[in-house]
Amino acid sequence: VETTELSNWGNYPRIQALMEEAQTIRDVKAHVDSTEASIVRGNGRCYGDSASAPVVLSALGLDKYLHFDDTTGSLTCQAGVLLADVIETFLPRGWFPMISPGTKFITIGGAIAADVHGKNHHAEGSFYHCTDWVELMLGSGEVVRCSRHQHSELFEATFGGMGLTGMILAASFHLKRVESAYISFESERASNLDEIFDAFERSASWTYSMAWIDCLARGKDLGRSILMRGEHAKVADVANRANPLLPKKKLQATMPFYFPDFALNELSIKAFNWQMYHRHGKGTKRFIQDFDSFFYPLDAILRWNRLYGRRGFTQYQFVLPLATSREGLRDILTTISDAGLGSFLAVLKLFGAGRGMLSFPMEGYTLALDFPITPQLFPLLDKLDTKVLQYGGRIYLAKDVRMSKEVFWASYPEAEAFMKVIQSLPKGHRFASLQSERLGLHL
Ligand SMILES: Cc1cc2nc3c(=O)[nH]c(=O)nc-3n(C[C@H](O)[C@H](O)[C@H](O)COP(=O)(O)OP(=O)(O)OC[C@H]3O[C@@H](n4cnc5c(N)ncnc54)[C@H](O)[C@@H]3O)c2cc1C
Numbered sequence: 421v422e423t424t425e426l427s428n429w430g431n432y433p434r435i436q437a438l439m440e441e442a443q444t445i446r447d448v449k450a451h452v453d454s455t456e457a458s459i460v461r462g463n464g465r466c467y468g469d470s471a472s473a474p475v476v477l478s479a480l481g482l483d484k485y486l487h488f489d490d491t492t493g494s495l496t497c498q499a500g501v502l503l504a505d506v507i508e509t510f511l512p513r514g515w516f517p518m519i520s521p522g523t524k525f526i527t528i529g530g531a532i533a534a535d536v537h538g539k540n541h542h543a544e545g546s547f548y549h550c551t552d553w554v555e556l557m558l559g560s561g562e563v564v565r566c567s568r569h570q571h572s573e574l575f576e577a578t579f580g581g582m583g584l585t586g587m588i589l590a591a592s593f594h595l596k597r598v599e600s601a602y603i604s605f606e607s608e609r610a611s612n613l614d615e616i617f618d619a620f621e622r623s624a625s626w627t628y629s630m631a632w633i634d635c636l637a638r639g640k641d642l643g644r645s646i647l648m649r650g651e652h653a654k655v656a657d658v659a660n661r662a663n664p665l666l667p668k669k670k671l672q673a674t675m676p677f678y679f680p681d682f683a684l685n686e687l688s689i690k691a692f693n694w695q696m697y698h699r700h701g702k703g704t705k706r707f708i709q710d711f712d713s714f715f716y717p718l719d720a721i722l723r724w725n726r727l728y729g730r731r732g733f734t735q736y737q738f739v740l741p742l743a744t745s746r747e748g749l750r751d752i753l754t755t756i757s758d759a760g761l762g763s764f765l766a767v768l769k770l771f772g773a774g775r776g777m778l779s780f781p782m783e784g785y786t787l788a789l790d791f792p793i794t795p796q797l798f799p800l801l802d803k804l805d806t807k808v809l810q811y812g813g814r815i816y817l818a819k820d821v822r823m824s825k826e827v828f829w830a831s832y833p834e835a836e837a838f839m840k841v842i843q844s845l846p847k848g849h850r851f852a853s854l855q856s857e858r859l860g861l862h863l
Pocket of ligand 1 (some may be wrong): 463470500521526528537582583
């Protein structure tokens, strides 16, 4: 049997895996009947090992639209459809995904399994909130449709369940009406952590908000950042555009090779962060931006993950409850900046209340930081884990690659309820990933 090298977005870890691809539901059934264990993979945009296992079943071949209701925006499609395709097909007709993460190159199955969030979680929730039902193939080969009213525990376990409840075959979810493909955008600078929290609170009525934060700033500059917020632009705002629903196609570049490992170091990150902050200047900036630049700035460079070299990288994303966010973020940012292991993609967002048994969001602030894999990194992240736990927070499974079982079970209060759901399912093929084995999320 031939194996291939497999890794997800962080290029770490790289393993040899047996890859199968399903084009039809019958293929999925044959896979489930003939193999003991595997994990389903969407487009491999999780950062770590959630979609890695010795045997992997790709869902990308299940890429059909099944139904669209042009009066309500309700779309039913197979799980391997990419969000990028949904946008390309439905934006020209005035519809946009209600929930979208920072890349559009993810599948609908991946959006559900990780219960993804966007810049609008405080206002519109996670992918759970726009989904009516999900159809799954269980390990027994049985196909089950679950919703808030039908097999509701399975529904709650599947959002954030990282593929462990079964293979998502299809789902029905809502798009939102938009008048244009543009965003009315505003940004402002905050010179420290208190200012950025205040800016988020003042911006609570905006649908979209996020901040880029300079995580190497220290002392009185700790937490200096740029807050960005936006609304879908109205037709009147973009009256000068030929077709408000069709922005000009942008050129896409591809990172042609892996950067050498030394390219990203403390000095280059410091210089980048310093520039980002100072170039913005004081005062509020306002302009109209196309949706790609606002939602998916990183997608403009295909394979930008090669910037981190062959050693790979990871993203550390945690959330802290509202009550401890200010104190906790001060503490954690100080620890990162003292360690000198900066990240040039550090993003802060505000969450509203969460749903789903293993879903990541909870009401509070979430910070995401990219770090190249180096020998000093994991001891620092272990230290951060302790602090995240101490402040009552948790770490996002879709980004995780190294969290311990103990940290996971101490921070996901519904993990036991989740395991009960898994244990109650009819037996057969086991859906398990390197991550689920590491975290003790298996039968
Ligand atoms: C640049 C970038 C920005 C990002 N920004 C955000 C963000 O803002 N918010 C956010 O929430 N996430 C974000 N992510 C993470 C990403 O949205 C999630 O990891 C998402 O799950 C990836 O979808 P995928 O189709 O690539 O799934 P994969 O990465 O292939 O798989 C992810 C998980 O979903 C499971 N899965 C996938 N398809 C199925 C299926 N059909 N049935 C059952 N299980 C399945 C897999 O088993 C695995 O556990 C970002 C990722 C990148 C690379």
